[in-house]
Amino acid sequence: MQRIASLSPIRQGKVLDIRRRIAEGTYELTARLDKAIDRVLEAVTA
Secondary structure, eight states: OOHHHHHHHHHHHHHHHHHHHHHHTSSSSHHHHHHHHHHHHHHHHH
């Protein structure tokens, strides 16, 4: 929570919103994780 408090107000709001959505089960984590993995693999293989 201390790290979140030190973020800019815009970023802090985004982090808190995502945490809330994860807790509610409405945040599509799998799809976002797949995209992140694809980007990492593209960067490594390019």
